[in-house]
Amino acid sequence: MKFRVGSLLKLRIFLPTSPNFQSFPKTLLPATWFIFTPATYSTICLTEEESAGEDIGDQPKNSLQVLKQLGCSDTEISMISTRGPSLLNANANQLECKLKLLTGLGITAPELVKIIIGRPRLLTSRVNHCLDERLEFFMTLFGSREVLVKAIVRNPSLLTYDFQKKIKPAIALYQGVGLSMQDLIQMVLLRPTLIPRTSFDEEKMEYIRKTGLSNGSKMYKHVVTIIGVSRLETIRKKVANLEKFGFSEDEIFSLFAKFPLVLTLSVDKVQRNMTFILGQMKLPATTVLEHPCLVFMNLEDVLKPRVLLARKVREMGLDKKIEGPMMMRAMRMTEKRFLKAFVRCHPKDVADELMEYYKNVKGVKRLAEASRTLHQGFPF
Numbered sequence: 001m002k003f004r005v006g007s008l009l010k011l012r013i014f015l016p017t018s019p020n021f022q023s024f025p026k027t028l029l030p031a032t033w034f035i036f037t038p039a040t041y042s043t044i045c046l047t048e049e050e051s052a053g054e055d056i057g058d059q060p061k062n063s064l065q066v067l068k069q070l071g072c073s074d075t076e077i078s079m080i081s082t083r084g085p086s087l088l089n090a091n092a093n094q095l096e097c098k099l100k101l102l103t104g105l106g107i108t109a110p111e112l113v114k115i116i117i118g119r120p121r122l123l124t125s126r127v128n129h130c131l132d133e134r135l136e137f138f139m140t141l142f143g144s145r146e147v148l149v150k151a152i153v154r155n156p157s158l159l160t161y162d163f164q165k166k167i168k169p170a171i172a173l174y175q176g177v178g179l180s181m182q183d184l185i186q187m188v189l190l191r192p193t194l195i196p197r198t199s200f201d202e203e204k205m206e207y208i209r210k211t212g213l214s215n216g217s218k219m220y221k222h223v224v225t226i227i228g229v230s231r232l233e234t235i236r237k238k239v240a241n242l243e244k245f246g247f248s249e250d251e252i253f254s255l256f257a258k259f260p261l262v263l264t265l266s267v268d269k270v271q272r273n274m275t276f277i278l279g280q281m282k283l284p285a286t287t288v289l290e291h292p293c294l295v296f297m298n299l300e301d302v303l304k305p306r307v308l309l310a311r312k313v314r315e316m317g318l319d320k321k322i323e324g325p326m327m328m329r330a331m332r333m334t335e336k337r338f339l340k341a342f343v344r345c346h347p348k349d350v351a352d353e354l355m356e357y358y359k360n361v362k363g364v365k366r367l368a369e370a371s372r373t374l375h376q377g378f379p380f
Helices: 005-013 038-051 063-070 074-083 085-089 092-105 109-118 120-124 131-142 145-154 163-176 181-190 202-210 220-229 232-243 249-258 260-264 267-279 299-315 325-332 335-342 348-363
Strands: none
Touching: 063 074, 063 085, 063 092, 063 109, 074 085, 074 109, 085 120, 092 109, 092 120, 092 145, 109 120, 109 145, 131 145, 131 163, 131 181, 145 181, 163 181, 163 220, 181 220, 202 220, 202 232, 202 249, 220 260, 232 249, 232 267, 249 260, 267 299, 299 325, 299 335, 299 348, 325 335, 335 348
């Protein structure tokens, strides 16, 4: 009896090859049991080319057809071609194979479309490389397939990061500094760049110790991960920048302990906001220790216009002044609530004058503001 090579290869797909599965009963198992088998993911893409000669009528003609079958609209395909033009020239069989691999993990078609638009190069990389070992590791880490899928959708590069040199060492580092498994999962989901950017040395560990936080503290995981992904030179500059405004080292690290996201603000932003707080608002620098929202606010759109409006209200001798504790409350309000509380509360002619003034001061931007490059994501 003669067997074709292609038939044997197809048969191999359904035979478990990992010792992890030798204890399974030799009866027919549900399809879901094979979701993380090496044969399902590590082998199928390798044999796709060799079996492509059979059932040609069922195979897509090109990658464009594969993407349309997935559910991509013409607009989405246009976006993909702009961000990753090489994907449109990819082998259709291999592309379809990788998409089946990803849907087999539990990623839905709409989620896949978003992933492809955001990371078109993902499908031109070896997503099936060491996948069985990778998935087994992540299943142990995340504890459920649902959380694993959520993590992959948030950061598809989890499937392509070097498993031995990036993923395992990064996870081990955070476990070594005292992060619990629950906190680690939360941070991996919250900060997608956690794995490729993490590094620790004695100087970074000293910064963490200076915050005075224990590993049981609510803010510890945030401080550790932000310092872990930040460059040492950047941390030094941010600390030195705050010292220029009169903060002591203890005050700086106490601020980081209470509000770790201050460490994510650029030196330029903190410098501009602090200069305005001291120079225009006439407040002491220590005000920021109690109201850190002042350094997070957009200077041109929120902080400056509202402070100038408060000054205008005072100059006009109006009753509802914005000063003292009310100033801090006004800064935290939404735009709609702020205008209702301090502009539209006045008679129409006064409200119109205040609104015109407010629009004018909001329209005055820094010279470089319009041409400034916008960086999305986490500014390291």
